[in-house]
Amino acid sequence: MTSWLDALIQGVLLGGLYALFAAGLSLIFGVMRLVNLAHGDLIVLAAFVILVVAEKLGLDPFAAALLALPVLFAAGFALQYVLLNRTLGRDLLPPLLVTFGLSIIIQNGLLQLFSADSQRLRSGAIETASIALGGGIAIGVVPLLTLLGAVLVIVILNLIFYRTRLGRAFRATSDDLDVAQLMGIDIRGVFATAMGVAFTVIAISALYLGLRANFDPTSGPARLLYAFEAVIIGGLGSFWGTLAGGIVLGLAQTIGARIDPEWQILSGHLAFLVVLVLRPRGLFPRAQD
């Protein structure tokens, strides 16, 4: 019994990480209908950026991530403005191909620079710290911070989207490109800003990815897959749906692993397939599509 309760708690906490992966992907798709196949590799790239900043400056990864945030925002803005904006149009294929190419470039670039060795972000005692809940159940501090981080990211994204002028422009642009321009919205700038915001979410995902697990230059595609599954399980209706999607995926993986450790990843995929069959538009679909 305790073991199952523990699996549930750990599953929800793992879901926080997947929700972070998914929030960035969902934001990019939501604003500009861009399926970013390099999303997982960008998370890994950001983890290496945090690693380098932490090692070179002798900083804790949390401080390094904070330093990296504005740099990554600028990088995202520039990537969208200079490269990805050129690929957007009526046809969905060019952005897919370009982000797929970007994924390969990032993986091979990281292999060149850092070799295929596994890396990890080191943050001292906090990595292994845990809070005992009694009954033999304990919550790791880093997994708890991950979930809280995901909730905070989603609260902030919701504030941006529903309480600011920028968020109005995001939603208007997503609804109708032509009319958005008639409202004087500079859609290239709006897209670039959205990618910048997505990159800050990517940086936060990368921080927790690196604190929780080993990563290497080829870790990206699996992260992309989890992000996709979480977004689709949650539906495209809201960022809270994305959190729910991440938690469903995390729960399925953790419970699967309790049954048999080899089933961890498979269970996640099965849960994804079950949701696709029963609720093809996800748990919290958009009101209008």
Added chain:
Amino acid sequence: MALLETRNLRAFYGDFQALHGIDTRLDAGETIAIIGANGAGKSTYLKAIAGLIQGSADSVVFDGRPIGAQPAAAVMKLGIALVPEGRRLFPSLTIEENLLVGGDNRRMPGPWSLQRVYALFPILKDRRSAATPTLSGGQQQMAAIGRALMSNPRLLLCDEISLGLAPIIIADIYAALPRIKAEGTSVVLVEQDIAQAMKVADRVYCFQEGRLSLTGCPRELTREQIHRAYFGA
């Protein structure tokens, strides 16, 4: 000086030429109506002015400035607002957000504000938090006009604002036009409802297959002239 002039305005969709050299003129404070059958090029004419279709710079001159090659966002900031055909409100935004987004990028002092738009169309105030798709067609049309007014435009372009609406609703919407004109806003109306257009316009241009077929003051034109210009001889 004319507020808006089109000079030999041409527009293309791929190989298809939709406008074959249209010359029109609108003085400040005037209202002109563009009439014509389906496919005559009326909407294309508005899109070319608003910057959704770009052509040669001097084919559209606004307040002495050539704007024919400018993109829509830049044209809007100069003071031209388009009420697009079919309303095209943003479905993910509430009614009030739709109005606000209209003024977000052109913060000009002027007669129009959220309060003034609500005074013009009181029903919008009651429905301001409603999801856009839940509004009736007439209410959506009012919101689309309000959204365009929020940028305090000097020129308002209206594309088929009576389309698909009941006559009593059309009368309501047309009742707002004199109040908009009274604030000094010039208006270009594209209409299939000729009777409505004739009532408010200072001048009428009739298009036929992308060419001007008739120009004149509504009072001076005969039914027969209009019929011939509309449908061809």
